[in-house]
Amino acid sequence: MRSSKQAGSAATEGRLRSRPSQPTEAGIPGLHPLKLDVKRDGFLYVPKGYRPERPAPLVLMLHGAGGDAEGALNIVRSLADPYETILLAVDSRRQTWDVIMGQYGPDIAFMDRALAQTFSRYAIDPSRLAVAGFSDGASYALSVGVTNGDLFTHVVAFSPGFMSPAAQVGKPQLFISHGQRDEVLRIDRCSRRIVPVMQRAGYEVVYEEFDGPHTVPGPIAQKALEWFREASPTES
Known part of the structure; x- marks a missing residue:
């Protein structure tokens, strides 16, 4: 078992230690509060078709600045x-x-x-595990995803501003989208700079620009989920 000191060291290095495993509890479908914190917590949504004998893909969603888990989930x-x-x-x-x-x-x-609790209750497909986010959450998803490419197979960044990985581990596949009329995080300073850097670094990137502001249009969200479900699993 990891000591709190070891866990704290991993956290400051941006490293996630939890991994999918055989569930030890029986999780059920539906919307569930995490109940890990009184004020700042989160939610888990499990689809109606979930079956423990059939490991499911998982997406970890991250909100933008000033947002919350509910807003991220609703995307x-x-x-x-x-x-x-x-x-x-x-x-x-x-x-x-x-x-x-x-x-x-x-x-x-x-x-x-949150991941450890989820893995203890639900069967998760380790070849379909994504971190995704919007705005600051997209910047964080890119940063955490690249730092933890031995956990996350896919990264979805809706309108990111920058990325600051602590390390490059593994090679998760990337999906990045950005509005051409974004006045909050301008596309020229953000995604149009990030995408070429990641491609030169050897990452497989799907990049979608759309005619719109700082938002996640429904068709873009759907395209990202389709990509996540259909893209070839990353080789470990």
Whole structure:
């Protein structure tokens, strides 16, 4: 068993230690609060078609600055049942994610707890495990996904601003989208710079620009879920 000191060290390095395993509890479909924190918590949505004998894909959803887990979940919640995908959404400990405020730490630790709880109750397909987010959550998803490419097979970034991985581990596949009329995180300074950097680094990137502002249009969210469910699994 890991000591709290070891867990704390992993968190400051941006590393997630939880991994999918054989569930030890019986999880049920539906929307569930995580109940891991009184004020800043999160939700798990399990599709109606979930069966423990058939491991399901999972997407960890991250909200934008000033947002919350419910808002992040709502971006893709309507797609969970038709795509038979479990959605886990967590609140940041503060207004936005830790590395954006300074360095990795408390958000990674909470995310690890949320993942560990989910893995203990539900059968998760390790070849279909994504981290996704919007705005600051997209920047954080890229950062955490690249740092933990031995856990996440896919990363979805809706309108990211930047990325700050602590390391490059594995090679998760990337889906990045951005509105051409984004006034919050301008496309020229953000995704149009991020995408070529990641391609040069050897990452497989699907990039979607759309005629719109700082948002996630329904068709873009659906395209991202289709890509996640249909893209060839990353080789470990």
